[in-house]
Amino acid sequence: MDFDLSEEQRLLKESVGGLLADTYDFEQRNKYTKERGGWSKAMWARFAELGLLGLPFAETDGGFGAGAIEIMIVMEAFGRALVLEPYLATVVIGGGFLRHGGSAAQKEAHIHSIMDGSKTFAFAQLEKSSCYDLSDVTTSARKNGDGWVINGDKFVVLNGGNADTLIVTARTKGAQRERAGIGVFFVPANATGLAKKAYTTHSGSHAADITFSNVEVSADAAIGDPENALQLIERTVDDARTALCAEAVGLMDESLKTTVEYMKTRRQFDAPIGSFQSLQHRAADMFVALDQARSMSMFAAMASDFDNANERATAVAAAKVQIGRSGRFIGQQSVQLHGGIGISMEAKIGHYFKRLTMIENTFGDADYHLRRVSESGTLI
Known part of the structure; x- marks a missing residue:
């Protein structure tokens, strides 16, 4: 199997990497966090100009018809730069629902x-x-003439305080954890009866807790079948997990590079700490963990083309297991090898660790996905 990038993919990697190298160093990122919503609208416009926001959409819809490998390339670059902009929420998840289940x-x-x-x-x-259970939904959507009325509470909605449109899971029938009876709805962010409490997350991104009190939406707000949308949700969330795996690889890669550079300059006992054999062994172990994570991230991206939904989901779950384990190890070792400065707000290495921690706990941690792999019985 050929794992080399195509010429177009290499150009994409160079374009994204070049843009971020020029516009997204750690000091610039800190400035972006202070903008409204916690991210840069100017950078978002640059992403649009470069075509990144249209990558996964079909050419018939005006997009570029790219696949999971191209998203993996972009997300790795975003991880290296600690990008704050809502690419995951908007392009991967919002775009995923439109691509997989949206009407014309x-x-x-x-x-x-x-x-x-x-x-x-x-x-x-x-x-x-609900924790990581996508079928655990108590927010309700009840028929109201031709439309729907939504009631309930949602938490840690990434980009929830700044988004123009919300994509909301709600139960149209059945009990709390039944797989049937779940719908997905477009809800305008300024809808009457919608209340938000926005805040900054541990990793510096922004989220919101949102309450829906008799929020009315039209009949065409439902994405796909409003009574059987769980498979659509699972497919789109697996796309998000795959993208997060790629972002984590970028974070780990930059964490390792930053740590190795620090080991070359930090001196102890009149010698660089990188000359100590025990610390060299730690760096070698970090490299192995990174390589394992990168391999599984590639596996998850390639699995997006699997015809069998169970095989596809199991591959993504397996990747999330390795990403969680590698991310925790590399993050902890990076901070420890930096010493006390590693946990300061001024040192970027601590921000990489925070983001890796957030990724591990988004859409399922390593233990959760290990159970999924075990229950499936196979990776192929």
Whole structure:
């Protein structure tokens, strides 16, 4: 099997890497965190100009028809630069729902606005008791004439305070954890009856807790079948998990490079600490963990083309297991090898560790996905 990037993919990697190298160093990132919503609107416009916001959409919809490998390339670069902009929430998740389940009218209404950077999305899924269970939904959507009325609470909605449109999971029938009876709905962020509490997360990104009190939406707000949308949700969330795996690889790669450079300059006992054999062994172990994570991230990206949904989901779960383990190890070792400065706000290495921690706990940690792999019985 050929794992080399194509010429177009190499050009994409160089373009994204070059843009971020010029515009997204650690000091610039700190400035972006102070902008409204916690990210740079100017950078979002640059992403649109470069075509990054239209990558996964079909050419018939005005996009570039790229696949999971191209998203992997972009997300790795975003991880290296600690990018704050809501690419995951808008392009990967919002775009994923449109690509996998959106009607022609919904695609026409939303895709162009995503690609030109004028609209961002947020996925309102997590509830107080749901943890990682996508079928655990208590937020309700009840028929109201031709439309729907949504009631309930959602938590840690990434980009929720700044998004133009929310994508909301809600139960249309059945009990709390039944797989049937779950729908997905587009909800305008300024809808009557919608209340938000926005805040900054541990890793510096922004999220919001959102309450829906008799929020009315039209009949065409439902994405796919409003009574059987769980498979659509699982498919789109697996896309998000795959993208997060790639972002984590970028974070780990930069963490290792930063740590090795620090070991070359930090002196102890009149010698660089990188000359100590025990610390060299730690760096070697970090390299192995990174290589394992990169291999599994590539496996998850390639699995997006699997015809069998169970095999695809198991491959993504296996990748999330390795990403969680490698990320925790590399993050902890990086901070420890930096010493006390590693946990200061001024040192970027601590921010990499925080982001890796957030990724491990987004859409399922290593233990959760290990159970999924075990229950599946196979990776192929």
